[in-house]
Every structure is written in structure tokens, then in C-alpha cells.
Amino acid sequence: MICRTATVLLILAASALPLWAPQAREAPRPKQESLAIVVNQSNPINDLAFSELRAVFLGERRHWPNGRRITLVMMEPGQPERDAMLREVCKMGEPDLRRRLLQGLLTGEILVSPKTLATPVGVRKFVFNVPGAIGYLRPADVDGSVKVLRIDGHLPGDAEYQLWIPERAAP
Amino acid sequence: MKVPVFLFVDSMRRRFPSFRKLVLFLVIAIGMNPGLLRAQANSEKSPDPQTLQALLDRIDRLEARVRQLEAARAESPVATSPEPQRPAAPPAVVSPEPAQANPTPEHEAEPSEHAEAERMDLSKTLLRIRGFGDVTLHGDNQKGDTTSFSLGQLNLFVTSDISDKFKFLSEIVFEGGPDNLYGQPEGTRNLFTVDVERYLVQYSHNDYFNLSAGRYHTAIGYYNTAYHHSTWLQTTTGRPLLFEFEDRGGILPIHNVGVEAFGRIPSGRLGLHYVAEIGNGRSSRTPLEEEPVQNELDENNHKAVNFAIFARPSKIPGLQAGFSIYRDLLTPVAQPAVGETILAAHAVYSLTNFEWLNEALVIRHAPQGLGHIYQTPGFYSQISRRFGSYRPYFRYQYENASPHEPIFPDIALRAGPSAGVRFDASESVALKLQYDFIGLRNQPATQGLTLQLGFTF
Numbered sequence: 204m205i206c207r208t209a210t211v212l213l214i215l216a217a218s219a220l221p222l223w224a225p226q227a228r229e230a231p232r233p234k235q236e237s238l239a240i241v242v243n244q245s246n247p248i249n250d251l252a253f254s255e256l257r258a259v260f261l262g263e264r265r266h267w268p269n270g271r272r273i274t275l276v277m278m279e280p281g282q283p284e285r286d287a288m289l290r291e292v293c294k295m296g297e298p299d300l301r302r303r304l305l306q307g308l309l310t311g312e313i314l315v316s317p318k319t320l321a322t323p324v325g326v327r328k329f330v331f332n333v334p335g336a337i338g339y340l341r342p343a344d345v346d347g348s349v350k351v352l353r354i355d356g357h358l359p360g361d362a363e364y365q366l367w368i369p370e371r372a373a374p
Numbered sequence: 375m376k377v378p379v380f381l382f383v384d385s386m387r388r389r390f391p392s393f394r395k396l397v398l399f400l401v402i403a404i405g406m407n408p409g410l411l412r413a414q415a416n417s418e419k420s421p422d423p424q425t426l427q428a429l430l431d432r433i434d435r436l437e438a439r440v441r442q443l444e445a446a447r448a449e450s451p452v453a454t455s456p457e458p459q460r461p462a463a464p465p466a467v468v469s470p471e472p473a474q475a476n477p478t479p480e481h482e483a484e485p486s487e488h489a490e491a492e493r494m495d496l497s498k499t500l501l502r503i504r505g506f507g508d509v510t511l512h513g514d515n516q517k518g519d520t521t522s523f524s525l526g527q528l529n530l531f532v533t534s535d536i537s538d539k540f541k542f543l544s545e546i547v548f549e550g551g552p553d554n555l556y557g558q559p560e561g562t563r564n565l566f567t568v569d570v571e572r573y574l575v576q577y578s579h580n581d582y583f584n585l586s587a588g589r590y591h592t593a594i595g596y597y598n599t600a601y602h603h604s605t606w607l608q609t610t611t612g613r614p615l616l617f618e619f620e621d622r623g624g625i626l627p628i629h630n631v632g633v634e635a636f637g638r639i640p641s642g643r644l645g646l647h648y649v650a651e652i653g654n655g656r657s658s659r660t661p662l663e664e665e666p667v668q669n670e671l672d673e674n675n676h677k678a679v680n681f682a683i684f685a686r687p688s689k690i691p692g693l694q695a696g697f698s699i700y701r702d703l704l705t706p707v708a709q710p711a712v713g714e715t716i717l718a719a720h721a722v723y724s725l726t727n728f729e730w731l732n733e734a735l736v737i738r739h740a741p742q743g744l745g746h747i748y749q750t751p752g753f754y755s756q757i758s759r760r761f762g763s764y765r766p767y768f769r770y771q772y773e774n775a776s777p778h779e780p781i782f783p784d785i786a787l788r789a790g791p792s793a794g795v796r797f798d799a800s801e802s803v804a805l806k807l808q809y810d811f812i813g814l815r816n817q818p819a820t821q822g823l824t825l826q827l828g829f830t831f
Contacts, residue, residue: 254688266580272538298801299726309602311543
């Protein structure tokens with residue numbers, strides 16, 4: 204009887220131990236900046252719901268309201284902007300995204316696979332040149348040649364904006 | 375630093391047409407300067423001809439670059455981004471830090487996919503090919519079967535952007551025979567044949583209206599239009615019994631030749647979609663045809679129609695639920711015509727790490743003049759969960775046809791579980807091990823073990 208009671212007490216004590224343990228020191232979070240969603244200046248869209256943005260980047264939306272075909276522009280795998288997009292919007296890793304895109308092409312739901320470009324300059328110029336294009340850029344890489352979309356009514360930099368990315372390391 | 379040097383060279387070249395000679399002269403003059411010569415002597419560093427040649431080569435390259443840029447600017451005055459307008463971003467977007475000079479070269483801009491794509495661009499390669507395949511080792515306790523390695527379907531998935539609105543899509547499948555048409559083998563064993571499983575021209579007007587013409591997978595349920603002929607995409611080693619292909623003993627009209635319209639229905643967060651199809655339907659069972667899909671000739675003037683509707687609520691990513699109704703008239707030789715109705719419903723929850731597929735349907739065959747309707751119900755439920763590269767799964771399936779069923783009397787009862795594990799050896803290669811148990815009416819149950827290597831390329 205005593206042994207059983209002692210065992211129960213031991214288990215209870217062990218389960219309470221984590222409460223007393225000193226909190227693990229959190230690693231300092233890197234400074235964040237917002238990730239802007241950019242489209243061609245001729246695109247009539249100014250605001251996208253976050254769920255719509257997800258649908259666009261997963262290939263579930265194929266056309267803009269003006270009938271223009273959506274052309275996705277992604278940066279190359281491994282780029283922090285692409286990682287942020289996969290993490291925050293697509294909610295999946297690189298292999299899962301590729302599988303999903305391939306399945307979308309197979310089912311015909313996705314018309315064309317995303318255009319992959321190496322640099323923010325390339326993304327900006329592509330979006331500038333292709334009326335149906337949509338891509339993502341750091342604020343510092345945005346200029347007047349492309350239009351920045353509001354997401355759920357918020358612009359990059361707003362506190363409620365949902366897309367964030369660690370700041371670019373100083374050269 | 376590239377820009378100032380470049381601009382300097384450019385301006386000098388404009389001022390002095392024989393810029394190269396001027397540079398030579400300067401180099402010689404500097405070289406002959408006594409002070410410099412003394413300094414050089416002191417430092418024991420003499421200007422060797424290789425250095426001079428390197429400088430000249432560099433000037434040549436810079437001049438060539440200037441000519442190239444001038445030519446590019448003359449050809450496309452609006453094709454490049456207006457770089458000087460950089461600070462014009464919205465105030466909320468611009469970082470307080472100065473814009474970082476981007477070290478990337480200018481040739482990154484790719485204006486090739488310009489919107490004016492309604493004409494055929496002969497300079498572009500339109501065709502894209504992806505492939506799927508599998509190699510399988512299978513053994514079971516069925517009488518007459520042997521444990522064998524077998525080559526699965528080699529599927530070449532071909533797409534082509536004909537224009538901005540039109541697209542071509544096809545699946546060309548090479549597979550080993552013989553075909554199994556409702557239990558009767560057709561063709562020769564170990565011989566590969568080619569099937570064009572899908573062959574579609576698709577017109578995309580907008581998200582609400584798309585039109586396809588050709589040979590397509592009938593939108594009955596979920597499975598048939600989710601995985602098509604790719605084994606690699608499927609979690610399991612094969613399709614559920616209900617959705618087996620016609621030439622593998624399946625009971626559904628998996629393929630159809632005709633026209634289909636599909637798209638979204640304005641429904642907000644409910645995410646409704648529709649599919650409407652009209653086609654030749656399948657050929658009648660009797661007499662048995664070599665090809666159950668009526669690719670070029672319908673056996674009657676009655677067309678098969680199918681209508682499906684499903685929802686993908688945006689609040690619950692991964693959920694899809696819907697139903698479909700298919701109607702056709704089969705006209706077997708020397709038998710009364712048979713009205714065919716297929717009612718199907720599905721509820722699927724598919725995330726990257728978790729999958730739960732549920733489908734149920736009933737096939738109703740009503741021979742005209744007999745006053746009796748034969749109903750064949752069937753369902754399957756499949757669940758899987760991913761743990762790293764491993765994905766264990768379980769499926770239970772059931773289909774039950776009457777022994778007097780006028781179209782497929784050989785199907786009878788088939789029901790049982792399957793369990794297995796999928797291991798993703800790489801992003802494009804999956805190894806699957808599956809055990810199947812299928813209970814049959816008035817026959818011993820079959821048990822089988824399958825090891826499959828599925829891949830995409």
C-alpha cells in the first residue's frame with residue numbers, strides 16, 4: 204500500500220517538475236519586415252483576402268476578375284522570401300508544394316506552373332511586364348513599377364499585416 | 375562600383391572616338407614619366423605587357439557592353455522596368471533604410487510571357503512532358519496466380535499552352551496486357567500496348583466557365599479526377615475496387631469522350647464548384663467489346679450526361695464534399711436497353727500530413743420492360759497519417775452486385791480491408807508495401823501482398 208502511494212506521489216511530483224524548471228531562454232527573434240504581395244499596375248485588384256491569397260498561390264484560382272490568367276512568380280527554392288511564402292501562406296514545405304502543383308497540373312486545375320526567378324529584380328520586372336502576374340517582394344525591393352496589394356485590408360508595415368519575413372542581413 | 379567606371383568609359387568613348395588610342399597614349403606617357411619610372415624602379419614593379427593587354431581587353435569588353443546596351447535600349451524602349459522611379463513605393467511599404475543596391479545582372483528580366491499570347495508563338499516550346507511509372511512485385515493466394523514482378527503503367531503526361539485561353543492536356547499510357555474487361559481477359563500477356571487515356575483541349579474563359587473537349591475522366595466521385603493515371607500520387611498501391619479502370623475490371627464508366635464544362639459557382643466561403651459533362655458513355659457489356667470506351671463511335675444516339683457539384687469551404691482547408699449524378703442508356707445486342715444511373719457522394723479531408731477519403735455510390739441498372747431495378751452499392755474509406763517520410767494507411771472497401779445484374783454479373787460481392795505503409799524515399803520516389811484481404815461471395819477470400827516502387831520523372 205505504501206509502495207503504491209509512493210509511486211503515485213512520485214509520478215505526480217515528476218509531472219509537476221516542468222512547472223518548476225527554469226523557463227528555457229528563448230532565442231532572440233530576428234528583426235522582421237513585411238513581405239509585400241505585388242501585381243501588375245494594370246491589375247484592377249487592390250485588396251485580397253488572406254484565404255484568396257492562399258488559393259491563388261496554391262493554384263486554386265486561375266483567373267483575375269478581369270478574366271486575365273493568373274501567372275504566379277516564385278523565387279527559387281531556398282530564398283527566404285519563398286520560405287516565408289510557403290510557411291505563412293501555403294502552410295507546407297517545398298516537397299509538398301511541388302507535389303500539389305504537379306497534382307494540380309494533372310487534374311487541370313492549374314493552368315501553368317509558377318514562373319521561378321532568381322532575384323527580386325527579376326520578380327519585379329516580370330510582374331511589371333506580365334499583366335496577370337503576382338509575386339512577392341521585400342519592401343526595399345518594391346518600386347513604382349508594380350502595385351502592392353492590401354491583404355485583408357492591410358498594407359505591408361501595418362501591425363495587423365500577416366506576412367512577415369526576417370530582415371535581410373546587412374551586406 | 376561598376377556603374378561609375380562604366381559611365382566614365384562610356385563618356386570618354388563618346389568624346390574621343392579613338393578612345394583606345396588615347397588610353398594607349400596615356401599608358402605610354404605615364405610609363406615614360408621619369409618620376410614614375412623612378413618610383414617603379416624603386417619599388418621594382420615594371421608594367422609588363424600582360425597587364426597592358428589585360429587593360430586593353432577590359433576596355434574592349436566595356437565597349438562591347440555599351441554597344442549591347444544601346445542596341446537593347448533602341449529595340450525595346452518600354453520593355454524594362456523604369457529603374458529611376460524606385461522611391462515611388464507606397465509610404466507604408468518603403469523601408470526606412472535606403473534601398474539596397476541589387477547586385478544582380480539586368481538580364482534577369484523575363485518579359486517573354488507577355489499577355490498578348492492569343493497568337494501562336496513559334497519561338498516558344500509549347501510542349502511539356504511529365505512522367506509517372508511504377509514497378510510492382512505482387513503475390514496472392516488466388517488459384518492460378520503466380521508471384522510476379524510487373525511493370526505498371528508508364529504514363530506520359532503531356533501539356534501544351536496553345537494560347538492564353540487554350541490548353542492541350544493528355545495522358546499517354548503504356549501498359550502491359552492483357553486487359554480485363556469485366557473478368558474476361560483481352561489481348562496478350564507480357565505485351566505492352568498504348569492507350570491515350572486522356573486527350574483534351576481546354577478553353578479557360580475565367581474561373582467560372584471552362585470548357586474541355588475530348589476524352590476525359592468522368593467526374594464521378596473524387597478519386598477518379600484526383601489521381602488520374604499516376605500511381606505515385608496515390609497513397610496506396612492501387613485504386614479502390616470501385617474506381618478500377620474499365621480495362622482492369624472496373625464497374626464505372628471511368629473514361630468518357632465528349633465535352634465537359636466546369637468551374638466555380640459564386641458562393642463565397644462555401645467554395646462551390648460544378649462539373650457538367652455530356653459524352654458517348656461506355657459501350658454495353660454484351661457483346662463484349664475490346665474497348666469499353668467509345669472513342670469514335672457511340673452504339674446509340676443517347677448521350678451519357680453527368681453533373682457534379684462539390685464544396686471546398688475556405689474556412690476548412692483540405693475539406694471537399696460533393697455528389698454527382700450520371701445517366702446513360704446502354705443498348706446491348708439482343709437484350710432490352712438498360713437505363714443506367716450512378717449516384718455518388720464523397721467527403722474528403724486531405725492535408726499534407728493527414729488524409730481521410732470517403733466515397734459511396736450506387737449503380738442502378740433498369741432493363742426496359744422488365745420492371746426490375748438492379749442496384750449495386752459500393753463504398754470505400756481510406757485514412758492515412760504521415761510521420762516524416764513514412765505514411766501508414768488503412769482502407770476498407772465494399773462493392774456488392776446482384777448475381778443477376780445485367781451488365782456485370784461476375785462482380786458479385788467484394789469487400790475487405792487493405793493496410794500498408796508508404797515510404798517517400800525521395801521527393802519523386804515512393805516505396806509502398808500493402809496487404810489486401812478481399813472477401814468474395816461463395817468463394818474463398820483472397821489475400822495478397824504488394825511491394826511497389828512508384829515514381830515521377
